[in-house]
Amino acid sequence: MPTVQVPAQLTVEHLLAAVKQLSPAELREFVQQLTAWQEQNGRQAEEEAALIKATKERLPAANERRLKRLIRKSERGTLTPKELDEYRVLAQQSEQLDVRRVEALVKLAQRWGKPVQVVMQEIGWESGNDEA
Numbered sequence: 001m002p003t004v005q006v007p008a009q010l011t012v013e014h015l016l017a018a019v020k021q022l023s024p025a026e027l028r029e030f031v032q033q034l035t036a037w038q039e040q041n042g043r044q045a046e047e048e049a050a051l052i053k054a055t056k057e058r059l060p061a062a063n064e065r066r067l068k069r070l071i072r073k074s075e076r077g078t079l080t081p082k083e084l085d086e087y088r089v090l091a092q093q094s095e096q097l098d099v100r101r102v103e104a105l106v107k108l109a110q111r112w113g114k115p116v117q118v119v120m121q122e123i124g125w126e127s128g129n130d131e132a
Contacts, residue, residue, distance in 0.1 A: 048111065052123050054104035057097050063090055 022030060058064065070087040073079045079087060105125065109116045119125075 044111075048108065051104040051108050051111075055101050055108070055123060055125060057101060059090070059094055059097060063093070066090060067094060 019027065019030060059067065067087070067090040070079065070083055070090065073083060074087060105116060105119060105123075108123070109119045112119060114122075
């Protein structure tokens with residue numbers, strides 16, 4: 001394999017000049033490796049986009065409003081048995097969403113090698129609104 005001379009500060013032009021020095025076999029190998037690298041990075045970007053989307057999932061607005069109303073009624077001790085069942089279902093759905101959101105957040109932090117707090121800022125994390 002030939003040695004290619006490149007300056008310390010690489011530009012696209014420098015890289016192209018180095019690639020032009022490759023033999024046809026080396027060029028084919030370079031193109032194969034570059035293509036594989038692009039595909040891998042594309043998949044990683046798609047996976048990260050899906051994780052970011054997962055961190056932003058919420059209950060539908062109507063369900064969130066209903067859950068808040070049921071929370072207030074629960075705190076006053078005025079839930080009917082039917083409302084109690086509905087409250088439990090909505091609360092469980094909300095908790096499951098929160099678990100998935102946090103799991104996605106942790107995966108992003110691990111992938112990016114950054115603290116969770118930093119990732120939260122970078123993606124515009126909004127915590128669940130537990131207030132009644």
